[in-house]
Amino acid sequence: MYKKLGDQTVKFENPPRIKGFYSIVGEKEGQGPLKNFFDMIVDDAKFGENSWEKAESKFIETAMSNAVTNAEISMKDIEYVFAGDLINQCIASNYAVRQIGRPFFGLYGACSTMAESLSLAAMCIDGGFAKNVIAATSSHFCASEKQFRFPLEYGGERPPTSQWTVTGAGAVVLSNDGQGPFVDYITTGKVIDLGITDMNNMGAAMAPAAADTIISFFKDTEKSFDDYDLVITGDLGSLGSELLKDLLTQNGFTVSSKLQDCGVKIFDAELQDVHSGGSGCGCSASVLTSYILKSMEKGIYKKVLFVATGALMNPIITQQGESIPCIAHLVSLGTEV
Amino acid sequence: MYKKLGDQTVKFENPPRIKGFYSIVGEKEGQGPLKNFFDMIVDDAKFGENSWEKAESKFIETAMSNAVTNAEISMKDIEYVFAGDLINQCIASNYAVRQIGRPFFGLYGACSTMAESLSLAAMCIDGGFAKNVIAATSSHFCASEKQFRFPLEYGGERPPTSQWTVTGAGAVVLSNDGQGPFVDYITTGKVIDLGITDMNNMGAAMAPAAADTIISFFKDTEKSFDDYDLVITGDLGSLGSELLKDLLTQNGFTVSSKLQDCGVKIFDAELQDVHSGGSGCGCSASVLTSYILKSMEKGIYKKVLFVATGALMNPIITQQGESIPCIAHLVSLGTEV
Numbered sequence: 001m002y003k004k005l006g007d008q009t010v011k012f013e014n015p016p017r018i019k020g021f022y023s024i025v026g027e028k029e030g031q032g033p034l035k036n037f038f039d040m041i042v043d044d045a046k047f048g049e050n051s052w053e054k055a056e057s058k059f060i061e062t063a064m065s066n067a068v069t070n071a072e073i074s075m076k077d078i079e080y081v082f083a084g085d086l087i088n089q090c091i092a093s094n095y096a097v098r099q100i101g102r103p104f105f106g107l108y109g110a111c112s113t114m115a116e117s118l119s120l121a122a123m124c125i126d127g128g129f130a131k132n133v134i135a136a137t138s139s140h141f142c143a144s145e146k147q148f149r150f151p152l153e154y155g156g157e158r159p160p161t162s163q164w165t166v167t168g169a170g171a172v173v174l175s176n177d178g179q180g181p182f183v184d185y186i187t188t189g190k191v192i193d194l195g196i197t198d199m200n201n202m203g204a205a206m207a208p209a210a211a212d213t214i215i216s217f218f219k220d221t222e223k224s225f226d227d228y229d230l231v232i233t234g235d236l237g238s239l240g241s242e243l244l245k246d247l248l249t250q251n252g253f254t255v256s257s258k259l260q261d262c263g264v265k266i267f268d269a270e271l272q273d274v275h276s277g278g279s280g281c282g283c284s285a286s287v288l289t290s291y292i293l294k295s296m297e298k299g300i301y302k303k304v305l306f307v308a309t310g311a312l313m314n315p316i317i318t319q320q321g322e323s324i325p326c327i328a329h330l331v332s333l334g335t336e337v
Numbered sequence: 338m339y340k341k342l343g344d345q346t347v348k349f350e351n352p353p354r355i356k357g358f359y360s361i362v363g364e365k366e367g368q369g370p371l372k373n374f375f376d377m378i379v380d381d382a383k384f385g386e387n388s389w390e391k392a393e394s395k396f397i398e399t400a401m402s403n404a405v406t407n408a409e410i411s412m413k414d415i416e417y418v419f420a421g422d423l424i425n426q427c428i429a430s431n432y433a434v435r436q437i438g439r440p441f442f443g444l445y446g447a448c449s450t451m452a453e454s455l456s457l458a459a460m461c462i463d464g465g466f467a468k469n470v471i472a473a474t475s476s477h478f479c480a481s482e483k484q485f486r487f488p489l490e491y492g493g494e495r496p497p498t499s500q501w502t503v504t505g506a507g508a509v510v511l512s513n514d515g516q517g518p519f520v521d522y523i524t525t526g527k528v529i530d531l532g533i534t535d536m537n538n539m540g541a542a543m544a545p546a547a548a549d550t551i552i553s554f555f556k557d558t559e560k561s562f563d564d565y566d567l568v569i570t571g572d573l574g575s576l577g578s579e580l581l582k583d584l585l586t587q588n589g590f591t592v593s594s595k596l597q598d599c600g601v602k603i604f605d606a607e608l609q610d611v612h613s614g615g616s617g618c619g620c621s622a623s624v625l626t627s628y629i630l631k632s633m634e635k636g637i638y639k640k641v642l643f644v645a646t647g648a649l650m651n652p653i654i655t656q657q658g659e660s661i662p663c664i665a666h667l668v669s670l671g672t673e674v
Binding site for chain 1: 338339340341345347350387388390391416417421423424425426427428431432434435437438439440441442443444445446447453456457460461463464465466467468525526527528530649650651653654657659662664
């Protein structure tokens, strides 16, 4: 059976279920507007480890282990782990999965990784290759600043367009049974690059990719904003979100307050000095596994489009004059609650 | 239908077919024992670009485009691209797919990426999510040395256990129809770490992961070396290959000359001064898409186990005292020729 709709969308025959999930964030995220939704808030940026990299690995491992506990299964029931992160060579995930001890597909989708991992996990379940799998990702403010920008001790100034990498992780157990929210469609992004070269303006770079994927989904499925209660992007931030609204409006869509962004929701723009908002793989992952899924379980949202966005450059290639290629992956979630 | 065998293996219901493939390598690889098998040999390490990173991106893009041409389809027929590489944030693949313009799942499996991408590509086809997809990866000696070790100009000495990162790429078009070699089983690796901390001894670090995956495959399928004409690992090199033989022998397997390694085959150990052999994502990818698949098409090998191995650390985490976690993914290939 061929499960494609249009050019980029899959409609699942037996929509996989979210059987368990878990969110864990750092101190700053735990002081923000979503503080009551997170499962764990860790005040120590090193999480008891001796480096930020090892701390990030412990964040994602904690999210994966607890998501499995919440699913009321054991780790040996997990057939595959789909995970990745921002650190060079994805070491946060690699070292976490060393502890987990299950078959592993490592991913790199930058900040789109939560939607990428969920997409592949859903294909894996619906295709009959597994009964239970994990999809997860993480990021860490200190590890990211050190790697992509400046050492923290340098105290570099952040321009107004910049975003704040979320310290946190989210993990989901996807299953072929259960009563949790289901994944009924995915739309996989193409790489879109409109020529932005400013690494401190990721929202502007990523907005066209988000628009492209959302428009493709609506075209492929013949659905519209009316069919969803919430359409939430990953980490466009306040500036990128405005650009996305413009792009969707230009393409004939009537954009309402249904269109939101995890990077805007996770921090208080006025009180927390994060400039354009949150970012990083852990941003959309921790918001999905707290605010979004918990609101769905309560019946506040019945149909959600989760659209995580990623910027696929690195500092070397932007220093060589290249622009920033971006991608957005979409996952359609639903619930009968 | 549930397609798992044992703990780690999938048996495909409708084994996907390799409809087209293409190999491209650098000058040194083009002087080695497999020179007559490669589709393109590029003598210029920069491939006409102004950086090694951009050159690597052009290598993998060339491999992908030509694999599609060889499959006698057009790029718009490609529904997904599964690719990744060794450069931080996988930019070789990301920028290549910007040119390709098709939906993209970015992967990070270090030197196991060719088997990882083939595994996910095969699941995607067999699951009914696509008719034609690309699986590809690349590596570049100069870009890797600069990133993982020393600037080339420094002229660092290489210890006898070190391996030589292959400059090259390989791409495969996997399809739900055609007469090419098929993928009938995959065994997805777990992260294995026996405590090796020497970044110049990757073969020793990776051999236990290769042993674990090969043993799991034989256990899950109740098959043995007798069922295959060739069992070829990715880039254990000469030292790692000896360790793998020991590990398999200790586990009761009779190991014959059927057990080979892409990293050993691609260079002439005596003439080419590569110490323990070739390595890098491009090593197993370029050997698969030249020697292995061309030998299968000629009927020289009918059944092949392709087992690509990856070391999942980065320089930061090894400098923090961590050991090297490794993984091996196995793909079983067959042909009626």
